[in-house]
Amino acid sequence: MNAVAIAVATLALAVAMWTVLPAPNLLLLALAVLVPELAPWVFGACVLAAIVAYAGARGRARTAALTIVAVAAACALLPIVEFPFARAAANRELAAQLGSDNQIIGAAVLQPIAIRRDLPVTLRDGTRLALDVYAPLGGGRHPAIVTIYGGGWIFGNRAQMAGVDRDYAARGYTAVAIDYRHAPAFHFPTQIHDVDDALGAIAKHARAWNVDPTRVALFGRSAGAELALLAAYAPQPLGIRAVVAYYAPAELTEGFDRPPVPDPAHVRNLLQTYIGATPSEAPDAYRRASPLAYVRPHLPPTLLIGGNRDELVAITFQRELRDALRARGDRVVAIEIPWSNHAFDEVHRGLGTSIATRATREFLASLVR
Numbered sequence: 370m371n372a373v374a375i376a377v378a379t380l381a382l383a384v385a386m387w388t389v390l391p392a393p394n395l396l397l398l399a400l401a402v403l404v405p406e407l408a409p410w411v412f413g414a415c416v417l418a419a420i421v422a423y424a425g426a427r428g429r430a431r432t433a434a435l436t437i438v439a440v441a442a443a444c445a446l447l448p449i450v451e452f453p454f455a456r457a458a459a460n461r462e463l464a465a466q467l468g469s470d471n472q473i474i475g476a477a478v479l480q481p482i483a484i485r486r487d488l489p490v491t492l493r494d495g496t497r498l499a500l501d502v503y504a505p506l507g508g509g510r511h512p513a514i515v516t517i518y519g520g521g522w523i524f525g526n527r528a529q530m531a532g533v534d535r536d537y538a539a540r541g542y543t544a545v546a547i548d549y550r551h552a553p554a555f556h557f558p559t560q561i562h563d564v565d566d567a568l569g570a571i572a573k574h575a576r577a578w579n580v581d582p583t584r585v586a587l588f589g590r591s592a593g594a595e596l597a598l599l600a601a602y603a604p605q606p607l608g609i610r611a612v613v614a615y616y617a618p619a620e621l622t623e624g625f626d627r628p629p630v631p632d633p634a635h636v637r638n639l640l641q642t643y644i645g646a647t648p649s650e651a652p653d654a655y656r657r658a659s660p661l662a663y664v665r666p667h668l669p670p671t672l673l674i675g676g677n678r679d680e681l682v683a684i685t686f687q688r689e690l691r692d693a694l695r696a697r698g699d700r701v702v703a704i705e706i707p708w709s710n711h712a713f714d715e716v717h718r719g720l721g722t723s724i725a726t727r728a729t730r731e732f733l734a735s736l737v738r
Contacts, residue, residue, distance in 0.1 A: 371430035374422040378437035381418040385411050385441035388448060388708060391631055391680055398633040398680060398710070405678070405708040406719025408448040415442035448708035452720050459704045459728050466702045467670075467735045479539040480505045488578070490547070490570045492563060500567055501527055501546045503538035504579040511543040512584035512737045513607075515571065519591030519712070521634070522552045522560060522643040533588065540730070541738070543579045545571055549596065556645035557658045564596050565605070572606035583608040586737045588729070590615045591682070591712065592643075598660035598690075601669050611736040613672045613729055614660075616682045616711055619690040622648045622655045624682070634681050634711075664693045670700040672732045674725045676709025704728055 388405045392398035404411055415438055422434035483506050487499040505511060514537045516530035527546035534544035549563035575582040585607040589597030594617035601612035618624055621640055625648050628636045640655075641647055648655045656662050671694060675687040684705055691703040706713065709721035716722055 371426045371428075371434075374426035374434040375430060375437070377418045377421045378434040378441070381415050382437050382441040382444075385415060385444040388444045391629075391678075392633045392710075393631045394633050401678070401680065402710040402712055403716055404445075405448045405710065406713055406716035406721055408445045408708070408720060412442060412445040412449060415445055448720055451707045452724075455706055455708075456724050459724050462702055462704055463728060463731050466700055467732070477540050480541060482506060482535065482538040484538075485578075488574075490567050492566045496550075498548045498550070498563060498567070500548060500570070501531075501534070502578045503534040503544040503546070505538060505541055505543075508579060510576065510581040511541060511579055513543045513545060513571070513580040513582075513586070514733065514737070515545045515547060515568065515585060515587050515597075517547060517549070517564060517587065517589035517593035517597050519589070519593045520551075521639045522557075522592045523639065524551060525592075530588075530590075530593075537733075542733075543581075545578065545580070552642045552645070557643055557654055560592075560643075561596055561599050561658075564600050565603070568600060568605050568607055575607075582606075584737050585609050586611040586613065586733055588613040589617070590714070592618070595619070595621075595658070595660060598671070599658070599663065601671070602660060602663040602665075609669045611670050611672065611733060613732065614674075615714060615725065616675045616679055617660065617673065617687065617690070618682050619659065619686045620661045621659045622652070623689075624686065625655070627683070629680050629683060631680070636681060661690055661693055664690070664697055664699070666697045666699065668694065668697075668699045670732075670736055671702070672729060673701060673703045674714075674728065675705060676711065676713050676721060677705055677707045678709060679711045681711040702728070702732055 387400040392401040419438045426434050485502045490498045516533055518525045518529040527548050530546050534546050537544045547567040549560045572582050587597040587601050594614035597612050598614050601609050625637055625640050644654050673687045675684050677684050691701050694701040706721040713721040714725050
């Protein structure tokens with residue numbers, strides 16, 4: 370039983386340590402995203418491992434196993450301890466920037482929804498893409514949330530945002546999930562042109578698609594957040610009242626020049642694939658693809674959410690965009706989640722997900738409803 374206890378303790382540590390360690394590759398990045406978000410469950414597993422070690426081991430083996438489990442439990446405990454402080458900080462930021470008491474949404478009464486899939490969008494070059502519309506049953510025009518998925522500009526599809534789309538449709542919005550073409554077959558600015566063309570199609574078919582064209586928000590993750598910001602900060606045929614950007618690449622030249630260390634997703638390769646060149650070869654394209662370059666007064670209010678442990682888009686880029694917006698008098702809510710990594714919100718019922726989801730609902734209820 371000594372060997373079993375040591376093995377169980379070591380396994381607990383091998384999982385829990387990803388709450389604090391950076392991931393050297395994509396396989397381990399998945400653990401570095403997942404484990405901190407599920408820290409309460411990981412901590413519970415550590416408690417079980419401690420029981421196994423105490424009951425099953427003897428002598429030095431018991432001491433060694435319990436020591437290993439204690440280290441694992443300390444790692445898992447860190448996000449749990451940080452959670453109430455991060456949640457309170459997010460509430461304060463919302464209240465400070467929106468004048469909200471954070472009681473806007475209350476206990477929502479969810480509505481049945483209807484989904485229309487594969488509605489065609491004709492692009493400026495004659496190519497066709499499609500979008501999906503999620504709307505409350507019963508017709509009528511509703512405030513709209515246009516969702517844009519991430520994937521490093523090279524993969525992904527609009528179904529990735531289905532959970533968000535369903536949730537907001539049930540809360541009385543029309544959610545529209547749009548698509549765009551991917552690198553390396555298509556380089557920037559094809560992606561933002563596709564987003565702009567989709568927004569034009571939504572404006573054209575607003576009545577048929579149950580959209581109030583004067584009350585629209587854009588919501589993107591990662592690469593989709595970059596595209597959402599670019600679209601929101603440019604003239605559009607819709608009334609863009611707000612933009613939500615999760616872990617957004619805000620300045621691409623700096624992103625290329627200052628890649629994360631370690632760099633599990635090979636950020637320079639992603640950016641070079643997206644733009645089709647390096648910053649030294651195409652500096653203007655990198656500037657035009659950077660939301661930070663479009664900051665000016667009178668932009669739609671912006672919600673920025675990112676994790677301090679993000680290993681693809683460093684939190685410093687969110688801070689730079691926040692500071693630039695505030696310097697020009699624009700309204701911006703910027704929320705940092707200490708333990709969270711890139712794509713943290715894709716962990717269902719995760720700690721960071723709960724903070725980001727509530728903040729986003731409050732932000733949109735304040736500005737779009």
